[in-house]
Amino acid sequence: MTHGYATSLLRNPRGSQRVTLLELFYDLTYVAGLSLISMNLARRLTWVEALHALLPLMAIWWVWSITALVTDFYDPNRLPIQALIVGIMIGTVLLATTLPQAFGAQGMVFAITYVAIHVGRGVLLIILLRGSPAWKRAARFLFWFGVSAIPWLIGAFTHGTLARAVLWGVALLIEYVLAGLRYPTPWLGRHERDQYDRAQEHVGERYQQFMILALGELILVTVLGYNRAGLGALHTISFVASFAATISLWQIYVYRAGSLLRHLPKGRPGRILRWAPYTHFIMIAGIVAAAAGARLVILRPTGSMPTSWVAVLFGGSILFLIGRTTFEYEVFEHISWSRLAWLAVLIAVSPAMVLVSPLTANTIHAVILIGVAVSDAIRGRAHARREDGERRHATR
Numbered sequence: 001m002t003h004g005y006a007t008s009l010l011r012n013p014r015g016s017q018r019v020t021l022l023e024l025f026y027d028l029t030y031v032a033g034l035s036l037i038s039m040n041l042a043r044r045l046t047w048v049e050a051l052h053a054l055l056p057l058m059a060i061w062w063v064w065s066i067t068a069l070v071t072d073f074y075d076p077n078r079l080p081i082q083a084l085i086v087g088i089m090i091g092t093v094l095l096a097t098t099l100p101q102a103f104g105a106q107g108m109v110f111a112i113t114y115v116a117i118h119v120g121r122g123v124l125l126i127i128l129l130r131g132s133p134a135w136k137r138a139a140r141f142l143f144w145f146g147v148s149a150i151p152w153l154i155g156a157f158t159h160g161t162l163a164r165a166v167l168w169g170v171a172l173l174i175e176y177v178l179a180g181l182r183y184p185t186p187w188l189g190r191h192e193r194d195q196y197d198r199a200q201e202h203v204g205e206r207y208q209q210f211m212i213l214a215l216g217e218l219i220l221v222t223v224l225g226y227n228r229a230g231l232g233a234l235h236t237i238s239f240v241a242s243f244a245a246t247i248s249l250w251q252i253y254v255y256r257a258g259s260l261l262r263h264l265p266k267g268r269p270g271r272i273l274r275w276a277p278y279t280h281f282i283m284i285a286g287i288v289a290a291a292a293g294a295r296l297v298i299l300r301p302t303g304s305m306p307t308s309w310v311a312v313l314f315g316g317s318i319l320f321l322i323g324r325t326t327f328e329y330e331v332f333e334h335i336s337w338s339r340l341a342w343l344a345v346l347i348a349v350s351p352a353m354v355l356v357s358p359l360t361a362n363t364i365h366a367v368i369l370i371g372v373a374v375s376d377a378i379r380g381r382a383h384a385r386r387e388d389g390e391r392r393h394a395t396r
Helices: 003-008 021-043 047-073 079-101 107-128 135-156 161-180 193-197 201-229 233-258 269-299 307-332 337-355 358-395
Strands: none
Touching: 021 047, 021 079, 021 201, 021 269, 047 079, 047 107, 047 161, 047 201, 047 269, 079 107, 107 135, 135 161, 161 269, 201 233, 201 269, 233 269, 233 307, 233 358, 269 307, 269 358, 307 337, 307 358, 337 358
């Protein structure tokens, strides 16, 4: 490949930052994966199954996160990059298909597909970018995904589920840690900081869209549970409470940091966007857990409230608020004390939920999240009035 051709594959930082329709279509392939993880977790709610849900969730999230960076650095309107996205889509669908048996009979297919997505992407980009300085970026990714491929593939051929979980956990630890360190690679060094600084408006919009998709998964799982429950009166009340909680989570996310991710503070967008995959993963893990809990309380709104149900329903929202609070700190360098207060309330009331019915627990859970959203709205109006007053004062 010539240097000019390789350069033409790079996204023009002064060009359009709008997300393409192919990228939106690509995101849809994750709906099935997220929903299957939530429903499988609800079906077999144990600590072992929680681990079996967490590791595949980390894997499919990392595929999406790295692909989002790829389509920010390279032009998704170019045919080779579009072909790459389509190939990753096919792999993602196969990953979703094998999710229920990732720690069983389909483990080999799951691991080989995951490795093939990352390694195949790296090989293709190195070929396309040969002769261009940009090939070093692809080479760094390929090197470390080649390293993590070793425990992935060994785990795939391991029969014990515990050994497989340990090996895959090591592989994911390599991938997550090295990304935070900007992929320090022998003879190539690390990614330059300014490569992250360029990823702003486009990547910001991508994260917002995936969060909307994840919340849509919560709605899908609860709707399927509601339909299966038979649409009875108590099931309906529980469904309405879950839907109200979903709307509240959406409002909590989009308030300030969620809506302003595309317009980051000057001077440190790279650091913020390097942390975005981790903070957003915490929120998405919370949504997946909360979806499993919501499905359970919709299916059986009466009777006792098991501790495991409390753990996924309330624990999911706790994770979401922790991720959201950390994300806001990275963006604005301050913490919302009202959100921390509501987080403390959520944690404090959780142990007592085993004393009430699932319907009551679900309602209390929704009321607390509504309280967080309302507090954010009040704080947002006060902030807007303060900024308006400062602008008027400045113009005098």
